Amino acid sequence: MLEFKSEDKWHLDGLMGGPVYVVRNPKECSDFDWLKEQHVKIDGEQFKVRDIETRMHSAPWKKDELIGLLVYMKIKIEYR
8 A cells, every 4th residue: 555645735626526635656657547546545544546636747747746636535424
């Protein structure tokens, strides 16, 4: 499982929105298919990656470049 330390965090609004963690890209690549739907740890918490935010430029992406990981929101269910 890949582990990341977040540099920043923001929330993407809308139907397909959710938390976006800004992290360092772990390797040089031309796409992020290898990272989508993967379980990762960000700041010690486990998440599943929905998509990758890369609007800064197009491929290739370099190692240690900042990218955004859009993750599934965690929902806490309390039973009474």
